[in-house]
Amino acid sequence: MSGISRRKLFGLGAAGVAAAGAGTLAVRSLPGEDATTHAAATSDAVPFYGEHQAGIVTPAQDRLHFVAFDVTTKDRAELVDLLQSWTAAAARMTQGQEAGAFGAVGGVPEAPPDDTGEALGLPASGLTLTIGFGPTLFDERFGLAGRKPKALADLPKFPGDALLPELSGGDLCVQACAHDPQVAVHAIRNLARIGFGRVSVRYSQLGFGRTSSTSRAQATPRNLMGFKDGTANLKLEDTAMLGDHLWVAAEDGADDGADDGADWLTGGSYLVTRKIRMHIETWDRTSLAEQEAIIGRTKGEGAAHGSAKEFDEPDFTRKGPDGESLIADVAHVRLAHPSSHGGVRMLRRGYNFVDGSDGLGRLDAGLFFISYQRDAHRQFVPVQLALARQDVLNEYIKHVSSGLFAVPPGVRDAGDYWGRALFS
Incomplete structure (x- = not known):
């Protein structure tokens, strides 16, 4: 635990509590938007x-329905x-229309409807x-092996993982986000219906x-542990940083080194999902x-220990009266902070769940x-390894x-479809 005992870590908490005041909780996000x-x-x-x-830098909506498919x-x-049929349906449903032309x-x-109907009368x-597209889509079935990006290599096994294979992986995934849960569920239900027999x-x-x-x-929301989550997140306004940390560039290359292997992903990104059960x-x-x-933060304001406000940059050098760091070496905020990983950042948009x-x-x-x-192996993996090895929070998750x-x-445009460049 980096030279500090768990008991000593808890002692540091009191100093942090005394250093900052309490805040209030914003319970609703601001309106949805494009980039x-x-x-x-x-x-x-x-x-x-x-x-x-859409759905990446779009201001995070209130509800999620995420699905992974096997082809x-x-x-x-x-x-x-x-993919062409899904794209056409998605273009319609995101604008508040029914999934198919006849609705x-x-x-x-005498025929099944073009839409399941539970979102009739609801706005977009x-x-x-x-x-x-998951790594398994690039096997021998569809002739895509030579177009697999090098950064789509499987994630390593992290210490403490208790992964369930049936809840992991997938050839395809679709993330539906909306401010109305019925709209999100309706969208995924109709894509699954359209895909019957193929996925x-x-x-x-x-x-x-x-x-x-x-x-x-948007105000910073809270997770089910009651703490503000994602204070240091990338934001859509961070245009330069999005280019550095979020969007795949043409020079990022393919697994076989070919110049044109993964050019289809230029302007895209890499998505990591992790279902984390909390011992509530x-x-x-x-x-x-x-x-x-x-x-490593106060529960009310969300300020790092030694700071007054949520968005004050954490000072990891600051000491308490006892000479020890106000933010412990194994505190979550220190282990996850960009300054601990060469400045790499991610754009997070997770959700609470109760199943x-x-x-x-x-x-x-x-x-x-x-x-x-932009590359999960250079961004997500180092952060998760540090957390998996040292984070005391692991006792609770x-x-x-x-x-x-x-x-x-x-x-x-309407002549394009999801993944067209991959199959061209």
Whole structure:
């Protein structure tokens, strides 16, 4: 534990509590928007077409329905046709329309409807749909092996991982975010319906209460441990840093070194998902001083110990009256901070989840972590390794699922489709 005992760590918490005051909780995000402009209200539509897919730098909406698919067809043409059909449906649904041209009630009565109907009468609610391609899509089935990006190599096994294979991986993923949970569920349900016979659902996850802000117009939200989450997150206003840390560049290359191997991903990103179950009941019996020492921030204001405000830069050199660091070597904020990893950053947009309770009455709850980055192996992996090896918070959490996906650039117009450059 980097030369500091767990008991000593808890002692540092009290000093941090005394150093900063309490704050208040902002409970609602501001309106959904595309990469550059705010929508007028949470009911409004987010533009679907653009240089980058919506749902990445889009200010995080309130609700999530994430799904990973296994591709069951072995026919490349069928897969392309599915992606074209999905793109057309996504373009419609994100604008508040029904998934198909004839909708839920406008087709032939003897045939299944073009839309499942549960979102009839509901507005677009800021819906965004974002697709990703998993490493397994680049096997021998579709002739894509030579176009697999080098950064799409499997993530390593991290210390303490308790991953469930059935909740991890996937050939394809779709992230649906919206301000209305029924709109997000409707979107995923219709994509699964359209994909019947060509894909099957591997796993899905509902989320609520975003755990990151992706715009400075949004207040920092809280996770189920009660702490503000994602204070140091990348924001859509950080244009230069987005180019450095988020969007894949042409020179990032392919696994075989070919100049044109992964050019299809230029302008895209890499998506990492981790389902992190929290031992809520144990955490709730932990003292406030101990909780704050583990995180390295105050629970009220969210300020790093030794600072007054949430967005004050943590001073990791500052000492307390006893001569020890106010922020312990094993505090979460120190281990995760960009300054501990050569300045690398990620864009996080995770969500809380509660999936009922287990047989002992304990909540099956926690954080569905989502991050976007230019290269997960250079950004996510070093941070997660540090956390897995040293973070005292590991006593209260368990990682049960994991995924890595290449997220293609945006759909330019109605003649384009998700992943077109990959299959060209």
